[in-house]
Amino acid sequence: MEFKTALFYILSAILVLAALRVVTARNPVHAVLFLVLAFFNASGLWLLLQAEFLAIALIVVYVGAVMVLFLFVVMMLDINLERLRQGFWNNLWLGGPIALLMVAEMIAVLSARSFGPEAMPAPAAAAGSNTKALGVAIYTDYVYPFELASVILLVALIAAVALNLRKRKDTKQLDPARQIAVKRKDRVRIVSMPSEKE
Amino acid sequence: MINFVMPDLYPASAEIFMLIMACTVLLVDLFSGGRRWLTYLLTQLTLAGCFAITLFTLDGQVVTTFSNMFIDDLLADFLKLMLYPAVAIALVYSRSYLAARNLDKGEFHLLVLFATLGMMVMISASHFVSLYLGLELLALSMYALVAIDRDSVRATEAAMKYFVLGAMASGMLLYGMSMVYGATGSLELFDIGQRIALGGGNKTVLVFGLVFIVAGIAFKLGVVPFHMWVPDVYHGAPTAVTLLLGSAPKLAAFAFALRILFSGLGELAQHWQLMLMILATLSIALGNLAAIAQTNLKRMLAYSAISHMGFMLLGLLAGVVGGDSRFALNAYSSSMFYVIAYVLMSLGAFGMIMLLSRAGFEAENIEDFKGLNKRSPWFAAIMMILMFSMAGMPFFVGFFAKFAVLQAVVFAGHVWLAVFAVLFSLVGAFYYLRVVKVMYFDAPTDLAPLEAPRDMRILLSINGLAVALLGLLPQGLLEYSIITTYAYLIGG
Numbered sequence: 001m002e003f004k005t006a007l008f009y010i011l012s013a014i015l016v017l018a019a020l021r022v023v024t025a026r027n028p029v030h031a032v033l034f035l036v037l038a039f040f041n042a043s044g045l046w047l048l049l050q051a052e053f054l055a056i057a058l059i060v061v062y063v064g065a066v067m068v069l070f071l072f073v074v075m076m077l078d079i080n081l082e083r084l085r086q087g088f089w090n091n092l093w094l095g096g097p098i099a100l101l102m103v104a105e106m107i108a109v110l111s112a113r114s115f116g117p118e119a120m121p122a123p124a125a126a127a128g129s130n131t132k133a134l135g136v137a138i139y140t141d142y143v144y145p146f147e148l149a150s151v152i153l154l155v156a157l158i159a160a161v162a163l164n165l166r167k168r169k170d171t172k173q174l175d176p177a178r179q180i181a182v183k184r185k186d187r188v189r190i191v192s193m194p195s196e197k198e
Numbered sequence: 199m200i201n202f203v204m205p206d207l208y209p210a211s212a213e214i215f216m217l218i219m220a221c222t223v224l225l226v227d228l229f230s231g232g233r234r235w236l237t238y239l240l241t242q243l244t245l246a247g248c249f250a251i252t253l254f255t256l257d258g259q260v261v262t263t264f265s266n267m268f269i270d271d272l273l274a275d276f277l278k279l280m281l282y283p284a285v286a287i288a289l290v291y292s293r294s295y296l297a298a299r300n301l302d303k304g305e306f307h308l309l310v311l312f313a314t315l316g317m318m319v320m321i322s323a324s325h326f327v328s329l330y331l332g333l334e335l336l337a338l339s340m341y342a343l344v345a346i347d348r349d350s351v352r353a354t355e356a357a358m359k360y361f362v363l364g365a366m367a368s369g370m371l372l373y374g375m376s377m378v379y380g381a382t383g384s385l386e387l388f389d390i391g392q393r394i395a396l397g398g399g400n401k402t403v404l405v406f407g408l409v410f411i412v413a414g415i416a417f418k419l420g421v422v423p424f425h426m427w428v429p430d431v432y433h434g435a436p437t438a439v440t441l442l443l444g445s446a447p448k449l450a451a452f453a454f455a456l457r458i459l460f461s462g463l464g465e466l467a468q469h470w471q472l473m474l475m476i477l478a479t480l481s482i483a484l485g486n487l488a489a490i491a492q493t494n495l496k497r498m499l500a501y502s503a504i505s506h507m508g509f510m511l512l513g514l515l516a517g518v519v520g521g522d523s524r525f526a527l528n529a530y531s532s533s534m535f536y537v538i539a540y541v542l543m544s545l546g547a548f549g550m551i552m553l554l555s556r557a558g559f560e561a562e563n564i565e566d567f568k569g570l571n572k573r574s575p576w577f578a579a580i581m582m583i584l585m586f587s588m589a590g591m592p593f594f595v596g597f598f599a600k601f602a603v604l605q606a607v608v609f610a611g612h613v614w615l616a617v618f619a620v621l622f623s624l625v626g627a628f629y630y631l632r633v634v635k636v637m638y639f640d641a642p643t644d645l646a647p648l649e650a651p652r653d654m655r656i657l658l659s660i661n662g663l664a665v666a667l668l669g670l671l672p673q674g675l676l677e678y679s680i681i682t683t684y685a686y687l688i689g690g
Binding site for chain 2: 106109110115120140141142143144145148149151152154155156158159161162163
């Protein structure tokens, strides 16, 4: 067996096992860590396909940013997975067979016949770096969806503000500008009183 | 070196104007110090500006730009010209309703503008990527709008349901699109159509992908069996948002479905027509039957929306008969006429709910319309026109819409389908007429005078009269629909 093939099987096996553990792990923090492991293996698979930019983006964006955020959220919220799983065994008799049936049907349709190497020969690797090729594609042919994606991010930002920003009236926060601009007469009142004679 | 041709921006000028103005409104609202009328005015001016731009750049030519991801044809222009007024009317109706509930934040107007941009992108998309991104832009704005009354448990629950199910539907749509891409090697609709016509692509994989695409579209339209979110979201969302959700997006969804199914996957018509037939019959049956049991007017209108979308699908499925698209003009134009008529009626019906609502009171139950004739004979008459039209009574616009669709279905040879649809519309007439009965024959329980501002009263009256007038003279709108559909069919 060629080295690359062996590597593919090793990475895929770890990926599948890690993905299974994400769903079955009892502790949500473990589940998140298994997801990180799954992402690492997926990025290895992309490297095997010579898609180095996607591999690095997966690690930087998903593992570096998204999953860390996830970990924070999971640690902050006390999620009781046992309660979430309560209905699992009760609904398995119905859900299990349906899921199996659908998987079987999908395998029957998407067999190697339609998506095997014969039906879909691997595209020729792009000459030069594929980071550059991707960059060129995004900023020329795909500039329209690229801009739309940025508008979607802006909407997400606005929505987050609209749904979460609350002005509290009971805070004792001070405005530094007003503090500095304060005059003596705002704070101190000089009252002239006749001196007490004894 | 990159050889890059600057894309032609002219066809997309309305979209570009909308985006620039949305960002302007964002900044103006921030620095206007709570002067909401300014935000509102700018939002309305933006819609008016887009209307003017689309109208003045209107020509019969089919232009694609941005590497064929954006298409500017008569279909896109016509639907956009219907879209802006629908959104503008919704904003006029919502204004006092929002102010009474402390919801007239700047973000409301912004999200509406971005949702409109999303709909414009959907209407003008000719590529899977732009179709999907337009849909997401619309959906994301709508999720936030449904939840905008953040202290209401019901609205938050509705938004959560809408978000989770919507995300799942987007996933299905994307999965289907990826299958079509895998089979044909193209994401561009016309290219996909040509490749399939030339015998490219594995048929099994294509049909497999088609199933997921149809499921995704069906969810977005809210037809049975993908309708579960519709009643809950319509009921839970603030009525101003329900009004928006139940009107303008239907125009975009129509263009979305027509472009994917006919331009892209037209060769697979015999497969998707069968799927649409099942969806349409189930929707018409379940929508009309379930609406009878509702006491809440918003829920009733939600079920009625399900059945109306079923009717719209009837038009879409009658286009191609045995590989012959001779009937396509008649069928698709009737479907377009139906969706425009429905948007007009839906705007009016939800507008009536907001007319009767006031601070701290939602006129969302059918009982709240009791004796409306004694309180305001004029608006009782408007509501009667709207209900008669939705029921499909002769000589209102709803009748001609139903008639045109049924005619197309009969021409396509599905007589039993037409009979079935007529039978269930008769069942449906019951719950529309119940509202009329309550208004005219029951004693009013609520004697408070109507508080709505004058602009809303006038516009709502025009809206109701338009439903009646278009019923008497449907030729104009019908002709525009036919011309548009004809241009679309010969263009691609």
